[in-house]
Amino acid sequence: MDTAFSASLDAGLSGATRVYHIVGDPIAQVKSPAGVTAAMRARGSDAIVIPAHVAPADLATYFAGATATRNVDGVIVTVPHKFAATEFCKSLTDEAAFLGAANMLKRNADGSWHGGTSDGVGMVAALRAAGCRPEGKRASLIGAGGAGSAIGFSLVEAGVASLAIRDFDAARTGALASRLAGLGHGAVTVSDDTDPQSYDIVVNASPAGMRPGDPLPLDVSTLAPTTFVGDVVTKPPLTPFIEAARARGCQTVTGTQMFERVCEAIVEFLLED
Amino acid sequence: MDTAFSASLDAGLSGATRVYHIVGDPIAQVKSPAGVTAAMRARGSDAIVIPAHVAPADLATYFAGATATRNVDGVIVTVPHKFAATEFCKSLTDEAAFLGAANMLKRNADGSWHGGTSDGVGMVAALRAAGCRPEGKRASLIGAGGAGSAIGFSLVEAGVASLAIRDFDAARTGALASRLAGLGHGAVTVSDDTDPQSYDIVVNASPAGMRPGDPLPLDVSTLAPTTFVGDVVTKPPLTPFIEAARARGCQTVTGTQMFERVCEAIVEFLLED
Known part of the structure; x- marks a missing residue:
């Protein structure tokens, strides 16, 4: 791992750390947990991005659990879930609505998910x-x-x-x-x-x-x-x-x-x- | 955070990292994510312990999601879920069965949970x-x-x-x-x-x-x-x-x-x- 990420974790990992998932199937190949975590910490956020390996058939069960976990503030979505992810969003950005896909979800005030895309x-x-x-x-x-x-x-x-x-x-x-x-x-x-x-x-x-x-x-x-x-x-x-x-x-x-x-x-x- | 933990994370955080949760309500006060992560990494495991804030009413939904997330290898359980956690275990250690409580769960070969206690x-x-x-x-x-x-x-x-x-x-x-x-x-x-x-x-x-x-x-x-x-x-x-x-x-x-x-x-x- 690059030292920037390691150093950025000096800001801490504790029960108070806010959690973001990156969900995909497979997931072992993704590099973003370290990079996005470092970028969030560079902005002063006590946050961490962790991988979630979820099969398509389990996506609804996974999202129910993530929604019920109060310190999960967002979900990054990768292959093959970008299209299905919109089903779990209460609201979408204009781009996500146009594409019928979402690769990043954050909470609405009521705890539901707001989906967007970043490509x-x-x-x-x-x-x-x-x-x-x-x-x-x-x-x-x-x-x-x-x-x-x-x-x-x-x-x-x-x-x-x-x-x-x-x-x-x-x-x-x-x-x-x-x-x-x-x-x-x-x-x-x-x-x-x-x-x-x-x-x-x-x-x-x-x-x-x-x-x-x-x-x-x-x-x-x-x-x-x-x-x-x-x-x-x-x-x-x-x-x-x-x-x-x-x-x-x-x-x-x-x-x-x-x-x-x-x-x-x-x-x-x-x-x- | 102590430097031992920071140094231990040099081993990496990526899509291949195995994930362990510590679930409780509240959760912000727990210190174990850093300490247990460091201990696991000291044993050569590419693992991380992250907090999960789940209310009692949401525990079943949470466990369904954690079970469906294939890279979640274990769950540490804290107040107030130690007793209820046994409901989501297919098997228990003798001590956990005696106490009717579990504060640590790991996977059985079939993906179900085996519960134990550590106090x-x-x-x-x-x-x-x-x-x-x-x-x-x-x-x-x-x-x-x-x-x-x-x-x-x-x-x-x-x-x-x-x-x-x-x-x-x-x-x-x-x-x-x-x-x-x-x-x-x-x-x-x-x-x-x-x-x-x-x-x-x-x-x-x-x-x-x-x-x-x-x-x-x-x-x-x-x-x-x-x-x-x-x-x-x-x-x-x-x-x-x-x-x-x-x-x-x-x-x-x-x-x-x-x-x-x-x-x-x-x-x-x-x-x-």
């Missing part, structure tokens, strides 16, 4: 940290799955003038474009990989780049040095797409940089009143 | 650590409540030749003496505070000594320098009774020393196969 706000926060101002910009999104839907929502909410979405699954691409257009914030269209247009913002939310030999998610010759380029892929830490974008002079956001902001968004959501 | 074994282990060999000795116990019953059971199991019990509540004293005698290990009798006999082992399991001005739990003039004297009271750390016993040359076990052994007994129970 989209995390990517937009990382783009802003790289110097990008999404307002009025032309954006392109590759991938219309869970991460892509979240990032598309957050880009539209952030005020992009237009969003072009591309995915191998035409049905879900069209559905997402239609629903995002329905939010009434900007033009949302379906594009294809012959799209010659240059964008101000390009985000890969597809798995392309995870395996050696994957084709690049788009033709990098369309990238201008002023284009901001983001990628959700974290393994490898530096994808061929990000490398190619940097070679063209673009400012970039790696998957790791995005997930640092996702972690911050989770901490912000869970600790704010 | 009695903790006091006997502390007496042994002070040099006492209970086998064949004459013991006196003041207090026939929860702690007294547990210590009485463990003294009888440890092989004392006789046990004299005294408590202001004649009914519960007689009932405990009768049930302990029924175990068939040694003579168990009811005594009173005019008892002039000298004992080899004297244990105070009553609250006497917690408030300034409390009378001593027994006439210390009956103590011989060879008598081993124990006290369950932890506040103050050094009770007038222990001070008086030391003045007479006795080897002593304070409440704090007992609870160190109770903690060890919990760790031993929870981590052993």
Whole structure:
């Protein structure tokens, strides 16, 4: 474990420590208990994030128990429970309601759960940290799955003038474009990989780049040095797409940089009143 | 927090960490999450003990959730749940079955709970650590409540030749003496505070000594320098009774020393196969 986390625990673990769970199946692979705990403690909170390994069939029983445990202030939700988690929320953020998914739950005043999502706000926060101002910009999104839907929502909410979405699954691409257009914030269209247009913002939310030999998610010759380029892929830490974008002079956001902001968004959501 | 605990957490907190709860109502006052976690990590276990604040009315819901959470390997139980906890155990140690109470639960092979208690074994282990060999000795116990019953059971199991019990509540004293005698290990009798006999082992399991001005739990003039004297009271750390016993040359076990052994007994129970 990193020493920052160890040092942060000098603040204590006791009966008064507030508890947050991260629930998933499997759970042993997640790294966030140490990182999110350290981030919460850096903000002065006597809190800890602990793993909860719960099978889908047991999720309702688990949530009943977590709800009855008065010092559990929040639950981070990971695969495969992000969609089912909404069933246990009395209220949802606009983004979580749009996506039909929640990856972070905190208490309402009556003890019930309020659900939110962090992937989209995390990517937009990382783009802003790289110097990008999404307002009025032309954006392109590759991938219309869970991460892509979240990032598309957050880009539209952030005020992009237009969003072009591309995915191998035409049905879900069209559905997402239609629903995002329905939010009434900007033009949302379906594009294809012959799209010659240059964008101000390009985000890969597809798995392309995870395996050696994957084709690049788009033709990098369309990238201008002023284009901001983001990628959700974290393994490898530096994808061929990000490398190619940097070679063209673009400012970039790696998957790791995005997930640092996702972690911050989770901490912000869970600790704010 | 003490640095030993902080250093012990260098072993990590991650999705693979095994989780133990300590459940009570209230819970904020308990100190054991740090101490028991440190003890488990000192034995090489990637484990953590976290508090669970659960009201009596919610205990069944809580236990259903804990049972469904596959990385929860054990539950430490504190006030007021020690008696009710047995309802959620499929099996009990002999001591827990005798007491009708459990303060530590671990998994059976089928995922159900096996309950045990640690107060009695903790006091006997502390007496042994002070040099006492209970086998064949004459013991006196003041207090026939929860702690007294547990210590009485463990003294009888440890092989004392006789046990004299005294408590202001004649009914519960007689009932405990009768049930302990029924175990068939040694003579168990009811005594009173005019008892002039000298004992080899004297244990105070009553609250006497917690408030300034409390009378001593027994006439210390009956103590011989060879008598081993124990006290369950932890506040103050050094009770007038222990001070008086030391003045007479006795080897002593304070409440704090007992609870160190109770903690060890919990760790031993929870981590052993």
